[in-house]
Amino acid sequence: MTGRSRGAYVRILDWYALPAVAVLAVLLIANVIAEASFLTPSNWPATFATMAPFLLVAMAITPPIISGGGGVDLSVGPLAGFVGAVIVAKLVPNGLGDAWILVPIVVGIGMGIGFVNGILASYVRLPPIVATLGMYLILAGWTLKVLPTAGGTAPKWLSDLSGGAGPIPGTLVLVLGAGAAWTLLNRSAFGRNLLAVGGDDRAAFTAGIDVARVRLIAYVAAGAIAAVAGMAFVANLQSADPNVGPPYTLIALAAAPLGGVSLAGGRGGLFGAALGGATLFLVSHLLNALTVSAFVTPIAYGGMLIFALAANSLGDWKRRGRDIAAETAPPGADVAALGS
Numbered sequence: 001m002t003g004r005s006r007g008a009y010v011r012i013l014d015w016y017a018l019p020a021v022a023v024l025a026v027l028l029i030a031n032v033i034a035e036a037s038f039l040t041p042s043n044w045p046a047t048f049a050t051m052a053p054f055l056l057v058a059m060a061i062t063p064p065i066i067s068g069g070g071g072v073d074l075s076v077g078p079l080a081g082f083v084g085a086v087i088v089a090k091l092v093p094n095g096l097g098d099a100w101i102l103v104p105i106v107v108g109i110g111m112g113i114g115f116v117n118g119i120l121a122s123y124v125r126l127p128p129i130v131a132t133l134g135m136y137l138i139l140a141g142w143t144l145k146v147l148p149t150a151g152g153t154a155p156k157w158l159s160d161l162s163g164g165a166g167p168i169p170g171t172l173v174l175v176l177g178a179g180a181a182w183t184l185l186n187r188s189a190f191g192r193n194l195l196a197v198g199g200d201d202r203a204a205f206t207a208g209i210d211v212a213r214v215r216l217i218a219y220v221a222a223g224a225i226a227a228v229a230g231m232a233f234v235a236n237l238q239s240a241d242p243n244v245g246p247p248y249t250l251i252a253l254a255a256a257p258l259g260g261v262s263l264a265g266g267r268g269g270l271f272g273a274a275l276g277g278a279t280l281f282l283v284s285h286l287l288n289a290l291t292v293s294a295f296v297t298p299i300a301y302g303g304m305l306i307f308a309l310a311a312n313s314l315g316d317w318k319r320r321g322r323d324i325a326a327e328t329a330p331p332g333a334d335v336a337a338l339g340s
Contacts, residue, residue: 016260017272019311023258024275027282034289045164045171049236051281052171053080056229057248058255058277059178059270063218064121064128065256068198068265071121073219074132074249076226078139079113081245083230085143088152088240097155106227113139114223118216136249143242150241154234161235171235175274178228182221182270190217199266250298254305255280257312280304 031038038047057076064071083106091102113135120131161170185191196204197214205211229248234240259276261268283300 016262016268017275018260020259020272020275020279024279024282027279027286031282031286031289034286038285038289041167044167045162045169047285048164048169049162049171049232051278052169052175052232053229053236053248054251054255054277054281055175055274056080056178056225056232056277057252058259058273058280059175059182060222060225060229061249061252062256062261062268062270062273063182063194063221064117064132064215065261065263066194066198066265066268067215067218068201069128069215071128071198071215071218071265072132072253072263073114073117073222073226074129074253075113075117075135075139076222076229076252077245077247077249078136078143079110079223079226079245080229080233080248081240081242082139082143082146083109083227084233084237084240084244085147085152085242087158087230087234088154089147092153092155099155099157102155103231106230107224110223110225110227110230111220112223114220114226115216117223118219121219122212122215136246140246143245147240147242150237150239150243152239154238154240158231158235159238162238171232174228174232174235178225179270179274182225185217185221186269190214194218195266197265198262247298250301250305251277251280254301254308258304258308260312263309263312276308 037043057080060076060080061073064073086109087097087102087106091097091105096102096105117128117132117135120126121128124131161173164170164172186194193204193209193214194217196207196209197211201211204214230245233244237244255276256268256273257263257276258279259268259272259274261273261276280301283304284297287297287300
């Protein structure tokens with residue numbers, strides 16, 4: 001194998017989302033074996049409607065993690081639940097349920113919450129886990145005030161998204177919309193700066209990058225995507241539940257590293273995080289198909305979180321080894337071979 005082909009081979013194996021793809025494929029096969037009708041096209045809209053919140057909360061928590069500095073947003077789950085409560089308890093009853101009105105309002109709410117988180121973490125310099133845990137508690141309580149018990153009615157267009165056009169899931173619109181918006185943002189200078197800040201914030205600052213501003217935008221993006229997850233909750237439930245959001249923070253925390261997002265920052269993306277969310281959904285669905293007790297599901301999530309963190313740390317260690325090999329290698333040496 002030539003040096004160039006070896007390097008390409010190493011890059012393929014080093015793709016951050018590759019482990020998630022492998023695990024997802026295994027779980028998909030296991031689900032089909034456990035439930036033969038799992039991949040029946042007529043079931044796709046309902047299945048994806050249930051899966052969509054898993055994908056979106058995983059995507060939401062990812063930008064702050066990539067930004068480094070211990071960045072994380074523990075409020076994404078309660079924020080999604082809060083948005084759902086606001087939709088059915090405040091917007092729809094007041095005639096604000098049309099998509100062209102509702103979407104800007106709820107995304108604006110999400111961005112506002114993300115802005116507060118970003119200010120606290122980036123400018124006030126509170127530890128992100130503390131700042132966003134405080135927001136988690138505030139939103140969990142505020143949601144119960146807005147909607148004390150499960151209920152309410154989803155706007156018709158959101159209800160329709162729980163179905164689909166033939167086998168094409170309607171909630172796919174929400175996931176693709178969030179992904180497309182992030183892709184546009186990520187292709188700007190912000191995308192490069194985000195990876196630079198997450199990889200080495202001191203070097204980024206020395207290079208003239210406004211580190212605090214980049215991290216603030218990451219939290220605002222997290223809030224916006226979490227708001228889309230709230231719409232997915234409403235579409236799936238056809239109403240809202242004040243208690244549905246908080247458990248999804250654990251799902252997001254497990255899904256992001258499972259999808260190859262480095263908790264040290266500077267590596268990963270929303271696509272991998274979404275794959276991690278899909279993996280956890282398939283774990284949940286498989287346990288239900290096997291009629292395993294519901295109490296086992298959080299145990300499985302916890303186990304997947306530990307596995308993801310361990311794999312994440314191992315990957316970071318290997319990459320550091322390759323970086324050191326590259327820095328110390330003599331000119332013309334096969335760096336891919338030295339670091340493998």
